[in-house]
Amino acid sequence: MHTFDRLWRSQRGLVGGLVVALILAVGTLAPAIAPYSYSTQSLLARLERPSAAHWLGTDGFGRDILTRVIWGGRVSLEIGLLATGLSVIVGTVLGGIAAYFGGAVDTAIMRIADVFMAIPALFLILVVVALFGAGLTNTAAVIGLVTWAQVARIVRGECLSLRARDFVDAARALGASHRRILGRHVLVNALPVIIVQATLLLGQTILIESGLSYLGLGAQPPLPSWGNMIVEGRQFLASAWWVATFPGVAIFVTVLGFNLFGDGLRDALDPRLRAGD
16 A cells, blocks of 8 residues: 555544645735735724624734734744754754764764753744844744754664665675765665654644744744734733634644644554555
8 A cells, every 4th residue: 555545544644634735725825815915904993803804803903813814824834844944954964974873973963962952942042033133034043953953863763773774784885985875775765754753843843933923033023923913912812812812723723733644644654554554
């Protein structure tokens, strides 16, 4: 049975995949499908309840919540994809090198990873923001710095197993260079683990970005993100619950979708399941 067939038969993977596809489509098409501009204000329409004109209501400045949720998803996905890409690239390269060469190289890289995992994420974020300022690129870079170490550890564990396989010994006996063996034989065969980790990490980075925006360290107003929308709606929780509720629901659904898809993908790519088909 092919990987796609197993993923299609997995309820978790299928539901998660549909949610992920919907979120990606909405974020990509945000300029075309958003009913209003995310920065358009109307003080006469502030804090309106959900209605036919504003399906999810309006916020304290009269801005359409649905529009801002759609655009907030686009911003969160941009940061999440950039951060995940950076984290996976750095973690894969360093984890693969540590596993392949072992010895002092392995020890040095893993101790560096331990340092990054030991430093409180918020402290590291505050240092980077203080030095370089807040913004989409800086936020993505910070999240990548915070998360690469866990990717490196997972990739290292997989590559340690692959390094001892017969096809690696055969490539080495044929005179292949270390770079070729690591890139063409070890890391290529570790791709299923890397892909699954990237999928799960994407949901995590979106959650981290939302937390940073909540603290004012992520996307800056008037550019909407789900985190800063929740901050803006916090003062209206008693009188206008919809301002903070809908971006919170969007975060929950998105992270859940990526986690379900990652779980389904992990089951579909599991070599033990492939052996049993």
